[in-house]
Amino acid sequence: MTEISDKILQTIKEKHIIPTSRFKVALKNYFWAVLAFFMVVFGSLAFSVLIFYLKNEDWELYSRAGFSKLNFTLLAIPYFWVLLSLLFIFLAYYNFRHMKFAYRRRFSVIILAYFSISLFLGSAAYFFGAGSQIEGLFFNNNIVFYGNLVQKRQEMWNRPEQGFVAGQIIFVDLNNNELQLLDPVEKVWFVDISHTRIPPFVNLNFSQRIRVIGKIISEDKIEAEMIKPFFAEPLEHCDMSDDGDDDCVLIHRPQMKENIPQLRIIN
Amino acid sequence: MSLMMLSDESINEKTDNELVSLSLDNQEYFSYLVQRYERRLISYIIRISGVKLEDAEDVLQDAFVSMFLKLNSFDTRLKFSSWAYRIVHNQTISEFRKKKVRPVQYFEENDLVRLVDSIATDDSFDKKLLKDEIKVILSQMDKKYREVLVLKFLEEKDYNEISDILKKPVGTVGTLVNRAKKKFRDIHEKIEKDAEKKKQ
Numbered sequence: 001m002t003e004i005s006d007k008i009l010q011t012i013k014e015k016h017i018i019p020t021s022r023f024k025v026a027l028k029n030y031f032w033a034v035l036a037f038f039m040v041v042f043g044s045l046a047f048s049v050l051i052f053y054l055k056n057e058d059w060e061l062y063s064r065a066g067f068s069k070l071n072f073t074l075l076a077i078p079y080f081w082v083l084l085s086l087l088f089i090f091l092a093y094y095n096f097r098h099m100k101f102a103y104r105r106r107f108s109v110i111i112l113a114y115f116s117i118s119l120f121l122g123s124a125a126y127f128f129g130a131g132s133q134i135e136g137l138f139f140n141n142n143i144v145f146y147g148n149l150v151q152k153r154q155e156m157w158n159r160p161e162q163g164f165v166a167g168q169i170i171f172v173d174l175n176n177n178e179l180q181l182l183d184p185v186e187k188v189w190f191v192d193i194s195h196t197r198i199p200p201f202v203n204l205n206f207s208q209r210i211r212v213i214g215k216i217i218s219e220d221k222i223e224a225e226m227i228k229p230f231f232a233e234p235l236e237h238c239d240m241s242d243d244g245d246d247d248c249v250l251i252h253r254p255q256m257k258e259n260i261p262q263l264r265i266i267n
Numbered sequence: 268m269s270l271m272m273l274s275d276e277s278i279n280e281k282t283d284n285e286l287v288s289l290s291l292d293n294q295e296y297f298s299y300l301v302q303r304y305e306r307r308l309i310s311y312i313i314r315i316s317g318v319k320l321e322d323a324e325d326v327l328q329d330a331f332v333s334m335f336l337k338l339n340s341f342d343t344r345l346k347f348s349s350w351a352y353r354i355v356h357n358q359t360i361s362e363f364r365k366k367k368v369r370p371v372q373y374f375e376e377n378d379l380v381r382l383v384d385s386i387a388t389d390d391s392f393d394k395k396l397l398k399d400e401i402k403v404i405l406s407q408m409d410k411k412y413r414e415v416l417v418l419k420f421l422e423e424k425d426y427n428e429i430s431d432i433l434k435k436p437v438g439t440v441g442t443l444v445n446r447a448k449k450k451f452r453d454i455h456e457k458i459e460k461d462a463e464k465k466k467q
Contacts, residue, residue, distance in 0.1 A: 004324055005301035008331045012294055019291060019338040028340075100342055103434035 029100060036095035040117055043088030045134055046081055047122025052131025053078040058228070061213070066162045075156045080146060085122075089114045157211045158183050165189050165222050166211040166230065172204055179204065181212065189222055196224040203229070283347035291338055301331050304348065307422070308355045314378065314417050316359050330358035349431035352422070356414075356432060378421055385420035386448050404454045412447035419444050 011017070054076065062072035092114050096102050102110075125131065138146045157166035167189065171180035177194035191212050198204060209230030215223045278299050281289070286303075289296040305327060312323040334354050341350055379401045405413060418424045418432060426444075430437045 002302055002305060004305050004327065005298040008301050008328055008335075009294065009298045011328065011332055012297070012335055015332075017332060017336055019336060020340065022339045025340045101344075104430060104436055106436045106438060 032095050032098040036092050036099065039088050039092035039095055040114065040121070043085055043092060043114070043118040044121035044125055045130055046084040046088055047118045048125035048131040049134050049138075050078055050081040050085055050131075051122060051126040052135060053081060055126070064162065064213075065157070065159055065164050085118065089118060158185070160216055160222070163214050163216060163222070163225075164211065165191070165214075167209070169204065169206055169208045169210060172206060174204070181210070187220065189220055191227075192217070192221065192223045193227065196227055198227060284343050287338060287341055287343075287347060290335070294335070297331075297335055297338075300347070300351075304351050307348075308351065311352065311417070311422060312355060312359050314421060315356070315414065316363065326359055326362050327355065329362075330355045333358060345431055346428060349424075349428045352418075352424075352428075352432040353434065382416060382420050386416070386451050400455070400458065403458065404451055407454050408447065408450055411443060412450055415440060415443045416447050416451070 057076045062069065067075065089111065093110050096110060157164050165181060165183060167181040167183040169179055170182050170188070177192065179191040179193060181189040181191055183189060211228045211230060212222055212224045213226040213228065215225065217223050283300065283303070286296055286300050290300065309320070309323050309327055312318065312326050313320070318326070334351060341347065383401060414433065415429060418429045424432065426437050426440050429440045433440065
């Protein structure tokens with residue numbers, strides 16, 4: 001036995017050093033793997049909302065609303081969900097790096113793989129309606145910063161000079177064909193719906209978020225030509241002229257009831 | 268001791284992985300692993316840190332204790348030598364971090380000649396560099412380049428082993444080695460040009 005090996009063995013014996021148990025080692029490895037898996041799942045769900053936003057944007061209406069294509073695209077990007085998706089991809093990468101032999105893969109390869117997986121799973125989640133559900137969940141629970149994103153979208157579609165008003169329904173009077181809408185700058189709009197055909201997928205209920213496209217007839221009154229849900233209609237095969245079309249059944253998002261931050265009592 | 272020790276001859280026939288398994292049952296076997304690698308690892312510590320032999324032995328001792336502690340996390344898909352080099356490398360770096368000093372390199376004359384012979388594969392490069400010149404060139408190189416040069420040309424590790432030791436992708440290791448060689452030549456050229464200017 002050499003002097004060094006002797007010293008090392010002595011130290012191990014004197015300090016009663018024993019190898020970390022197999023169980024602890026396995027637990028540590030699984031911990032990072034499970035964490036990486038969950039980050040991919042969360043990232044995919046964030047991606048599904050991102051797809052939901054982009055897919056359901058009214059790309060055909062941007063010029064009528066007075067936007068340039070570039071300006072509209074920049075406004076339409078849901079930065080909150082982009083950042084959340086990227087954050088989860090980065091966290092998945094971070095967790096993956098702690099796994100055995102992860103170092104053998106290049107950074108770009110791992111990121112690209114995670115991006116592709118998130119895109120694939122995110123598309124599948126969107127297909128099953130997860131994007132819409134999660135968006136509603138975030139909105140209804142006043143998730144920090146999320147209100148700003150929604151408000152930005154409301155502002156984007158709230159351009160009265162072009163005949164666009166967006167907001168939340170605070171009063172419905174179907175006998176007089178009138179709605180009251182609270183816009184993002186807390187202005188109440190009276191919406192005349194007497195000349196509007198309400199598509200079967202639009203829910204004219206208290207607290208629903210909608211967009212009105214029409215003609216401004218006075219300072220606080222708009223004659224609606226079109227009423228659209230806050231998000232463009234995701235029902236691709238829906239025939240708007242057919243009230244009985246099964247494809248037009250609205251995917252209801254959970255609605256806010258009492259928790260409307262911008263709600264004002266109208267006397 | 269609960270188990271009967273094997274004879275020296277049969278120990279020599281055992282692979283590293285077999286000795287790891289035996290060490291998990293009986294710590295005495297771990298000393299055979301230490302004996303197999305202590306010389307190589309001490310010279311590696313000195314090459315990457317420039318410490319004296321006694322200090323290198325201390326670092327090695329701590330590294331082997333750490334290795335024993337992590338013995339269950341050793342994956343047999345990896346070469347034991349790569350795993351040992353990795354732990355020793357990390358231990359050396361961590362010692363320098365604790366002392367808040369930058370590691371310096373120490374190369375024996377023989378090391379320097381081997382290094383230049385390996386880097387200068389074409390005839391355009393003057394292989395008759397002075398020992399001091401090589402030291403200056405190495406001191407002007409980034410740590411990441413020196414590390415791969417040492418592992419590739421002095422420790423004679425292949426790209427896969429270097430990848431496992433430094434925990435970097437094989438492709439990155441290849442790039443680092445090529446860049447290190449180029450850097451070595453570039454710095455050498457610059458030094459020569461500066462020397463000529465001074466003469467004029």
